[in-house]
Amino acid sequence: MFLSNSLAVALAVLPPAQAKDSSARVEKLAEGVYAIIHADATHDWPSGAVNWPHGNTGVVIGSNAVLVVDATYYPSRARADIALIRSLTNKPVRYLVNTHWHGDHTHGNSEYQDAFPGLTIVGARPNADFIGLNQARVMELARAPQSAKRAELARLEAARTAGKDSAGRALTASERGSLDRAISEAQTELTELAAIRVAPPTLLFDEEMRLDLGGKQVVLHDWGRANSPADVTVYLPTEQVLFTGDILVHPVPYVFGAYPGPWIPVLRRVEAIPVAALVPGHGPVLHDHAYTRQVRELLEAAVAEVTALLRHGKTLQEVQATVTLDAYRSRFVSGSDPTPPAVWDQSIRAGLIERTYQCVIGSRC
Secondary structure, eight states: OOOOHHHHHHHHTSOGGGOEETTEEEEEEETTEEEEEEOOSEEOTTTOOEEEOOOOEEEEEOSSOEEEEOOOSSHHHHHHHHHHHHHHOSSOEEEEEOSSSOGGGTTTHHHHHHHOTTOEEEEEHHHHHHHHHHHHHHHHHHHSSSOHHHHHHHHHHHHHHHTBOTTSOBOOHHHHHHHHHHHHHHHHHHHHHHTOOOOOOSEEESSEEEEEOSSOEEEEEEOOSSSSSSOEEEEETTTTEEEEEEEEESSSOOOTTOOHHHHHHHHHHHHTSOOSEEEEEESOOBSSSHHHHHHHHHHHHHHHHHHHHHTTTOOHHHHHHHOOOHHHHHHHOOSSOSHHHHHIIIIIIIIIHHHHHHHHTTSOO
């Protein structure tokens, strides 16, 4: 993920629409407005499904300042993004906005501080403590001699040494190749996460903040609880470009720590924002609110079905056994990519139903 000097020079002469490196590409959304779409960081073995992605990054170039939206999962990926940004403009980045606290959007914060000494990191007021704490926590876990990630790496290395899967079957050449990739990714992940430095937002706002970059007006809005405790969108009203953070994740929403009840009215309000380009927290650039409505309808169905069962005295276990949301699955899961079905099973079938149950009964929402 590190860019050599020769590659950085080569990127500098590319037209913006062609700017890319080995694991990311820049997509132009409007004049002076870009999205950096990344390859994923780690994959499960043997399924091949994504374990950890890099969040999408936004770049807004005004005549007076540059603003970046989110800072990816790995510090080195943030450094590579900085090289891409420098291929687009020679102006320094003045603002880095964190849309929420999750590490796949914030672990690279300190790299932007190093690269741009005048940088201000901007975030919703509640997120400053969440981001600082979790950067420190993840860093210490990566350095610990015993951790879940080190245990997973040991499992993968044991499988490679044995040359067999968990059922004792000899691995094929293709399986050995994917196992080698998973081990390399796991080793890289531990190194990267151990290198995180704490760098939370320092310019905090409540509900809304407007920034003038010189020819580019940017509106930051904290929607409160949705996918996370405080989800921020970044909107350019003139260009009608919207960066949603993880309020929207394509093709399957992440619901692991979400707040399904409050998330629904947030989505309704987001749907009312005119968009020519919509950049979700993960996934491709979208150009309308069809997917926003799709996610809202899924959450509404979950709340309605869980509520109906609770009115009949059903337990969490009975609710989980009954509410499958299978009627919606085909709208989110298609094709041969192993990631959408894996995320559906973990995030929707397991996570969404339990989180909705907690929300509807009033214990955690």
